[in-house]
Amino acid sequence: MTSPILEPGPVSKRADKIAERFQAVYGTTPLGLFRAPGRVNLIGEHTDYNDGFVMPVAIDFCCYAAITPSADDKLSVYSEQFHESVEFDLDQIAGSARQHWSDYVRGVAVVLRCEGYPVKGADLLLDGQVPIGSGLSSSAAIEIATALALTSLSEITIPLLEVARLCQRAENTYTGARCGIMDQFVSCFGRENYALMLDCRSLEPTYLRLPSSIRLVICNTMVRHELAAGEYNERRASCERVVKAVCKSLPRVRALRDLTREDLERHRNLISDVDFRRCRHVITENARVIDAKEALRDLDVARLGALMYQSHDSLDRDYEVSCHELNVMVELARKCVGVYGARMTGGGFGGCTINLVENDAVAEFQSKVAHEYKTTTGLAPQIFVSGAAGGASELIK
Ligand code: ADP
Ligand code: MG
Numbered sequence: 001m002t003s004p005i006l007e008p009g010p011v012s013k014r015a016d017k018i019a020e021r022f023q024a025v026y027g028t029t030p031l032g033l034f035r036a037p038g039r040v041n042l043i044g045e046h047t048d049y050n051d052g053f054v055m056p057v058a059i060d061f062c063c064y065a066a067i068t069p070s071a072d073d074k075l076s077v078y079s080e081q082f083h084e085s086v087e088f089d090l091d092q093i094a095g096s097a098r099q100h101w102s103d104y105v106r107g108v109a110v111v112l113r114c115e116g117y118p119v120k121g122a123d124l125l126l127d128g129q130v131p132i133g134s135g136l137s138s139s140a141a142i143e144i145a146t147a148l149a150l151t152s153l154s155e156i157t158i159p160l161l162e163v164a165r166l167c168q169r170a171e172n173t174y175t176g177a178r179c180g181i182m183d184q185f186v187s188c189f190g191r192e193n194y195a196l197m198l199d200c201r202s203l204e205p206t207y208l209r210l211p212s213s214i215r216l217v218i219c220n221t222m223v224r225h226e227l228a229a230g231e232y233n234e235r236r237a238s239c240e241r242v243v244k245a246v247c248k249s250l251p252r253v254r255a256l257r258d259l260t261r262e263d264l265e266r267h268r269n270l271i272s273d274v275d276f277r278r279c280r281h282v283i284t285e286n287a288r289v290i291d292a293k294e295a296l297r298d299l300d301v302a303r304l305g306a307l308m309y310q311s312h313d314s315l316d317r318d319y320e321v322s323c324h325e326l327n328v329m330v331e332l333a334r335k336c337v338g339v340y341g342a343r344m345t346g347g348g349f350g351g352c353t354i355n356l357v358e359n360d361a362v363a364e365f366q367s368k369v370a371h372e373y374k375t376t377t378g379l380a381p382q383i384f385v386s387g388a389a390g391g392a393s394e395l396i397k
Contacts, residue, residue, distance in 0.1 A: 323348070
C-alpha cells in the first residue's frame with residue numbers, strides 16, 4: 001500500500017466545518033474567517049537573508065483563523081491541531097516566549113500592540129492544513145491569518161505589506177527564528193496560477209505564470225534533523241563574515257547580493273574554504289533565480305527543471321544543508337518519467353522536496369516515489385499536490 005496523495009479539498013467545505021467547530025468551542029458563530037496559505041519555494045534558497053532573489057509559490061494548503069469579539073480584555077485561542085485552548089490577559093500579554101505553539105499568535109498580538117494598533121479581546125479558533133514543521137511555513141500562515149483576524153475587529157486597516165512585515169518581526173523577535181520576509185510576503189501576495197519572484201532588497205514582486213501542463217508535487221521526507229536551527233545561524237554567520245571581509249576593498253558590497261563570482265575569486269585569500277563554498281552557493285543561486293524567471297517567461301519548463309536540479313546540488317555540496325533523506329527523494333524524482341526538476345525546499349536538514357511533474361505523470365510519480373522512498377529509508381513519505389494559490393483573504397464577514 002502506498003500513501004495517498006494529499007489534496008486540500010474545497011475551501012467552502014472547510015469554512016462550514018470551522019464555523020461548526022467554532023460553535024462547539026465558543027458557543028457562538030464566528031464574526032470573521034480568514035485564510036492564509038503556506039508556501040513552497042521553487043528556487044532561490046538561502047538567498048533571502050542575503051538581499052537576493054527567491055521564487056516562492058503560495059500553496060492550496062492554508063491556515064484558517066475564525067474570530068469573534070469578546071466582552072472582556074482577554075484573548076482566547078484554540079488550535080484544532082494542538083487540541084488545546086490558551087487564554088491571555090491583553091494587558092499582560094508581553095513577556096518572553098514559552099516554547100509553546102501559541103508563541104506565534106501571542107507574538108503577533110504583542111507586535112501589533114507595540115506598533116500602536118489596537119488589539120481587542122476576542123475568541124480565536126485556528127485550523128491549519130499546512131503540515132507543521134515541514135518547511136512549508138505553517139508558521140507564517142498562522143501569523144498572517146491571526147493578524148488579519150485580530151485587526152478585523154478594529155476600524156483600522158493595515159496595508160498588507162505592513163501586515164507581512166509585522167508578522168516577520170513577530171517571528172524574529174518573539175520566537176527567535178531569524179527568517180527573512182519571503183514566507184510572510186508570499187502568504188499575503190501569492191497569486192493564483194503564478195509564481196512570485198521577489199527581490200528581497202526592494203521587495204519588488206514579479207509574477208510569473210506557471211504552465212497549466214505541470215503540477216507542483218511536494219514530498220515530505222518526514223525527517224527534521226535537530227541541527228537545523230544551529231546550522232542555519234552558522235550559514236548566516238558565514239555570509240556576514242565574507243561581506244565584512246570583502247567590503248573593506250569593495251565598499252559597494254552591502255550583502256552577498258552585491259558580490260560577483262569574480263569578486264569572490266579575487267578575495268579568495270581572505271576567506272576560508274568553507275565560507276568560499278557557501279558564498280559560491282548564494283551567488284550562483286541568485287543567478288539561477290534570474291535564469292528561472294526567463295525560463296518561465298519562455299514557458300521553458302525543462303530549463304526551469306534543470307535549474308532546480310542544479311540548485312539542489314549546490315545546496316548539497318556547497319551550502320551543505322541537504323541530508324541523506326532529501327538526496328534520496330531528489331534522486332528518486334530524477335528517475336521518474338514526466339518529472340522536469342526537483343530540489344529540497346526550505347532551510348534544509350529534512351522537510352520537503354518540490355517536484356515539477358507533468359499532469360499525466362503525477363499518479364505514477366506518487367506511487368513510485370512513495371514505494372521506493374519507503375524501501376530505501378523505512379519511512380512513509382507524505383505527498384502533496386498543489387496548484388499556485390492566491391494570497392491571504394477573508395472568507396466571511
Ligand atoms: P514550519 O513553518 O516549517 O511549518 P515552524 O517550526 O517554523 O515550522 O512553525 C511551526 C509552528 O507554527 C508550530 O510549532 C506552532 O507554534 C505554529 N503553528 C503552525 N500551525 C499551527 C496550528 N494549526 N495551530 C497552532 N499553531 C500552529
Ligand atoms: Mg516556519
